[in-house]
Amino acid sequence: MAERGESSEAVMLKKTEEEKLRKGKMIVGDESKAGYEEEGKKVKLVTSDGVTMEVEISIVKEMEIIQTFIGATDTDDSFIFPISNVSSHILNQIIELVKGEYDQELAKKLSHDELKEILVAANYLNMKTLFHFIATAIANVIQNKSVEFVRDFFGIVNDFTEEEEAELRKTNAWAFEGVDED
Amino acid sequence: MEETTLSKDLILEILSWLPVKSLLRFTSVSEWFQRLISDPTFVKLHLQRASKHSNFLIILKRQDDRLVPQEQNFKFQDLLSELLKWMMFGYDDRSDTYKVMTIISYLHPTCQVQSCNEVKIYTISSNDGWRTMEKFPANTSFVPDYGKYFNGNIIWLTTEESDQSQYTFNDFVVVFFDLRTEIFNKVLLPQNLEGVDANINIPEIMVLDDFVSLVFKDFATNTFVVWQMKNFGNRDSWTLLVNIDVDVLQTEPVPFLKPLCIQDRFLVFYQLTIENQMHVIWYDMREGEVARRRISTEVFSVWVEDYIPSLQSLGA
Numbered sequence: 001m002a003e004r005g006e007s008s009e010a011v012m013l014k015k016t017e018e019e020k021l022r023k024g025k026m027i028v029g030d031e032s033k034a035g036y037e038e039e040g041k042k043v044k045l046v047t048s049d050g051v052t053m054e055v056e057i058s059i060v061k062e063m064e065i066i067q068t069f070i071g072a073t074d075t076d077d078s079f080i081f082p083i084s085n086v087s088s089h090i091l092n093q094i095i096e097l098v099k100g101e102y103d104q105e106l107a108k109k110l111s112h113d114e115l116k117e118i119l120v121a122a123n124y125l126n127m128k129t130l131f132h133f134i135a136t137a138i139a140n141v142i143q144n145k146s147v148e149f150v151r152d153f154f155g156i157v158n159d160f161t162e163e164e165e166a167e168l169r170k171t172n173a174w175a176f177e178g179v180d181e182d
Numbered sequence: 183m184e185e186t187t188l189s190k191d192l193i194l195e196i197l198s199w200l201p202v203k204s205l206l207r208f209t210s211v212s213e214w215f216q217r218l219i220s221d222p223t224f225v226k227l228h229l230q231r232a233s234k235h236s237n238f239l240i241i242l243k244r245q246d247d248r249l250v251p252q253e254q255n256f257k258f259q260d261l262l263s264e265l266l267k268w269m270m271f272g273y274d275d276r277s278d279t280y281k282v283m284t285i286i287s288y289l290h291p292t293c294q295v296q297s298c299n300e301v302k303i304y305t306i307s308s309n310d311g312w313r314t315m316e317k318f319p320a321n322t323s324f325v326p327d328y329g330k331y332f333n334g335n336i337i338w339l340t341t342e343e344s345d346q347s348q349y350t351f352n353d354f355v356v357v358f359f360d361l362r363t364e365i366f367n368k369v370l371l372p373q374n375l376e377g378v379d380a381n382i383n384i385p386e387i388m389v390l391d392d393f394v395s396l397v398f399k400d401f402a403t404n405t406f407v408v409w410q411m412k413n414f415g416n417r418d419s420w421t422l423l424v425n426i427d428v429d430v431l432q433t434e435p436v437p438f439l440k441p442l443c444i445q446d447r448f449l450v451f452y453q454l455t456i457e458n459q460m461h462v463i464w465y466d467m468r469e470g471e472v473a474r475r476r477i478s479t480e481v482f483s484v485w486v487e488d489y490i491p492s493l494q495s496l497g498a
Contacts, residue, residue, distance in 0.1 A: 116186040123192060131195075139199035147210045155187050156212050168210045175206035 044080045051088035059098050064126035086121040107137040144180040202491040229492040270329045270336045276362040280306040319366045339387040349380040372420035391444035
């Protein structure tokens with residue numbers, strides 16, 4: 001507890017400042033402040049592209065897959081957890097979303113591939129809130145879109161014959177009204 | 183960045199949050215998508231996730247002399263046309279089935295009120311056909327054309343007897359049919375309202391904010407009154423929700439003023455003006471303030487339904 005001498009208010013202020021600085025930046029190799037108190041504690045995660053990132057414990061706590069592991073071991077500064085399915089780029093996006101308290105506006109700025117990758121990562125890391133947030137965000141993106149858009153979005157090949165597809169479109173004709181431009 | 187492909191589970195998760203209209207459109211994506219969307223497990227998941235309570239206004243407008251609903255009709259229409267008088271429809275969560283109910287009443291003068299009707303039930307996707315139930319335990323000639331659905335029950339507001347010309351609130355009874363047990367039950371209106379003239383102050387029941395509610399315009403005090411049955415089936419649990427000065431709600435006498443729903447602290451009404459214009463009124467139950475907005479002109483008919491769009495199939 002290196003900050004003992006300071007008043008709790010000062011510590012809070014300092015933390016807010018640090019928070020601002022960190023926001024949006026990848027924290028690589030920043031070990032000096034690690035572990036000075038439970039709140040500010042960080043966990044090192046090694047991403048699929050080999051980047052070691054220090055992630056605040058408050059965010060890591062949402063990653064249930066890591067939480068189970070942490071709970072089972074003594075955590076110290078040398079604790080490193082490999083997340084082989086998540087790239088540093090996606091992990092940064094995840095950190096942004098969690099820090100931004102899952103703001104829909106943030107999700108709108110993400111590309112389609114980022115949305116899909118975050119969903120895969122949230123599923124892998126077992127981040128329940130993020131998983132629900134991203135799944136509904138994707139549903140919002142595709143909701144008013146055309147069949148062609150959805151094929152492209154999920155990478156699905158149309159295996160209907162022309163007649164079959166025409167028949168289906170006829171049956172559900174009303175569902176094809178008011179579709180957004182791709 | 184590489185193209186990301188999602189697993190079946192992840193695709194299902196996304197699809198489960200989509201509205202029915204999108205899902206029906208996306209059955210055309212591929213055969214696999216069509217199978218995913220029509221899978222009974224998915225249909226059930228989707229229904230669970232569909233928002234629990236959403237109120238809609240169904241407005242009929244004249245269009246080339248045909249009545250065209252603003253909301254899409256569902257396939258149930260085909261079934262309806264072949265059948266008799268009053269059709270009710272609801273979900274039995276105990277057996278996880280949908281049931282259709284019909285009441286056939288015989289309006290013969292010699293017929294005793296409580297015996298001149300037949301109640302039949304049809305369980306969707308079963309082979310049982312129409313099953314005959316116990317008789318409707320009150321006056322069917324007063325029953326409006328359909329019951330309301332509330333939490334596994336179908337409910338009606340009617341009178342015990344039919345041979346009167348003057349009714350007071352004590353003659354009325356809320357009849358409910360439990361779709362799980364398939365048994366009728368009755369609850370009287372609030373004790374405080376005994377003696378209120380029902381021929382002038384016409385009582386109605388509806389579901390507001392998850393409570394069976396009694397609504398009526400009290401002509402003696404010129405107020406709009408809403409009572410809620412806080413504990414379903416218990417007469418003593420009737421609680422007065424609001425008592426609103428009608429002049430606060432409307433600027434001119436209107437032929438038609440009804441509650442639509444409750445949103446937080448707002449009781450929302452809809453009204454039809456003499457010029458057939460529809461207005462929606464928000465009444466702030468805390469501040470007593472009113473906001474109004476015209477939403478449609480030349481309305482032919484209007485009523486309110488509470489429904490959840492689902493992919494659930496009605497056919498066997």
